[in-house]
Amino acid sequence: MxxxxxxxxxxxxxxxxxxxxxxxxxxxxxxxxxxxxxxxxxxxxxxxxxxxxxxxxxxxxxxxxxxxxxxxxxxxxxxxxxxxxxxxxxxxxxxxxxxxxxxxxxxxxxxxxxxxxxxxxxxxxxxxxxxxxxxxxxxxxxxxxxxxxxxxxxxxxxxxxxxxxxxxxxxxxxxxxxxxxxxxxxxxxxxPSLFTFNTPDNPLLALAGVSVPNALVSVQGTNQRQNGPLLITHWGFSGPAILRLSAWAARDLAGVDYRFTLRVQWLGDRTEAQIRDGFTLFRQQHPKKLVTSQNPFGLPGRLWDAFCAEASITETTRWSELPGKAQNRLIEKLTNSQFAVSGKSTFKxxxxxxxxxxxxxxxxxxxxxxxxxxxxxxxxxxxxxxxxxxxxxxxxxxxxxxxxxxxxx
The missing domain is CATH 3.50.50.60 (FAD/NAD(P)-binding domain)
Structure with missing residues (x-):
């Protein structure tokens, strides 16, 4: 046989x-x-x-x-x-x-x-x-x-x-x-699953290589959300948080042809109230320091500078002089940044x-x-x-x- x-x-x-x-x-x-x-x-x-x-x-x-x-x-x-x-x-x-x-x-x-x-x-x-x-x-x-x-x-x-x-x-x-x-x-x-997001109109693309250790990312209009390290790339966003989101939301994202709004909370699940309290404490402890030179949450300097610029905070503004409206714009950037995603890229x-x-x-x-x-x-x-x-x-x-x-x- x-x-x-x-x-x-x-x-x-x-x-x-x-x-x-x-x-x-x-x-x-x-x-x-x-x-x-x-x-x-x-x-x-x-x-x-x-x-x-x-x-x-x-x-x-x-x-x-x-x-x-x-x-x-x-x-x-x-x-x-x-x-x-x-x-x-x-x-x-x-x-x-x-x-x-x-x-x-x-x-x-x-x-x-x-x-x-x-x-x-x-x-x-x-x-x-x-x-x-x-x-x-x-x-x-x-x-x-x-x-x-x-x-x-x-x-x-x-x-x-x-x-x-x-x-x-x-x-x-x-x-x-x-x-x-x-x-x-x-x-x-x-x-596809495990891919990165393309955001061609992203004002942060010039910061390619900058990362944060624990961002909360979500697909607007769905309950899909993940947290973890986030990396800014030359084409958009990558990092473990994005890859996990692409995996769990694979069918949802294919259904909209990879065109959707990505929401980023740069400080993870910290609430607006917690961030506001952090600003208040930092202002009390460092009133004379320039807002652009140091931030309370340890964000990368280049990223913080970009947020300050988008919030119309000048390089000469001190923490004791930070206007309430500018602070509100900054908090909005930290807790509710939104980016138009139009396509995906293979992750390596x-x-x-x-x-x-x-x-x-x-x-x-x-x-x-x-x-x-x-x-x-x-x-x-x-x-x-x-x-x-x-x-x-x-x-x-x-x-x-x-x-x-x-x-x-």
Whole structure:
């Protein structure tokens, strides 16, 4: 009897983890990874600024899943099989030590994504996993004895089991090579997540590079709001607060074609009354100081200068002389700055897709398609996505592991 033939479509994190797990679980199987580009693990290579944010040091799965705008409930029981702690153990048992940074992100101690890539490729090679690059799939169709893979080169192959781990696609037609998935119960229309906001008329663009540690940002007219570090860029706004907002509001923002009003509260959730009290106290303690030279809240000097200029506060105005109207304008800037957003930009190479293969179309224990036996899915191609911080990689490790464990059943 010939050995089981397992085809893994996609040579990214989920594909490699699925292939490795399958090879370990079914040592007699022939496992082959098919990657459309010339290199495998491309996203691993560039993630985290080339350091690879492997996972997040949150080892309470009830808290961990709160970082997924979509797929939270579906992913929870899967984490019970393979979670962040299991990921750390997996890599450390193969000679890769991880470290935790102050924000919870975990990286290899080498600070190099090549460490992760070498671990995955070396392990796959040791297990006999075959890797074929420049092998895009033109069509995947059920056959009497398994699956037929039509490569974009014209070559035709067969497999008994198939794991699809191709990552996210930006548009629904891109899924057309798969068996029929156009039904909304199978394919959730994809839209981007984790992106920055373009504000071409923003008067603060000249301050590109300036950041504040804890701003509160929201989409006007919705209940979507996030807080955290905010970065002014040459094109608009970025930083963790913006990226989280783009993730949680991904469908809302796609629905308005990324044209909306962004509200920024530069001092987080401090109220107008708290800010006014802060001004009063500062005026009492530093009456002779120039308003533009020092501010009560530790905002970056260039940003404070811009706010003062917009509030018509001159460079010679002292705190004891600050007019009430000017102070009110300044408070309005701090608590209710509004910017017209007209478009988005990709956040480096760490964008993800909101949407994809519907979680309800998969067996929740095995990740096998409920309509196409022998077809499994893992990673970002499934309608699960997290915010930045290692959560999307953890989805890849978890789903790749679980699918890999069941590919031979």
């Amino acid at each position: 010939s050995s089981l033939r397992i085809a893994v479509i996609g040579g990214g994190a989920a594909g490699f983890f699925g292939a490795i797990t399958a090879a370990e679980t079914y040592p007699d199987a022939t496992v082959t990874i098919y990657e459309k580009s010339r290199q495998v693990l491309g996203k691993v290579r560039v993630s985290g600024g080339g350091r690879c944010n492997v996972t997040h040091a949150c080892f309470d799965n009830r808290q961990f899943i709160k970082h997924y705008p979509r797929g939270e409930r579906w992913l929870r029981p899967l984490l019970n099989q393979f979670d962040a702690q299991a990921t750390v153990r997996w890599f450390e048992s193969r000679g890769v030590a991880l470290k935790t940074e102050t924000d919870g992100r975990m990286f290899p101690t080498t600070d190099s994504s090549e460490t992760i890539i070498h671990c995955l490729t070396r392990t796959a090679d040791r297990l006999g996993v075959q890797i074929r690059t420049s092998c895009g799939i033109a069509a995947l169709t059920p056959a009497e004895d398994g699956w037929t893979l039509q490569l974009q080169t014209g070559e035709t192959l067969t497999a008994d089991r198939v794991l699809v781990a191709v990552g996210g696609y930006p548009q629904s037609p891109s899924y057309g090579w798969l068996p029929p998935v156009s039904h909304p119960d199978v394919l959730v229309s994809p839209v 190479d760490e964008f993800v897709t909101c949407g994809g293969i519907a979680t309800g179309s998969l067996n929740p224990q095995t990740l096998e398609s409920t309509t196409h036996p022998g077809l499994f899915f893992a990673g970002e191609v499934i309608d699960v996505d997290g915010i930045t911080g290692g959560f999307n990689f953890q989805n890849a490790w978890t789903t790749g592991y679980i699918a890999g464990r069941h590919l031979g059943i």
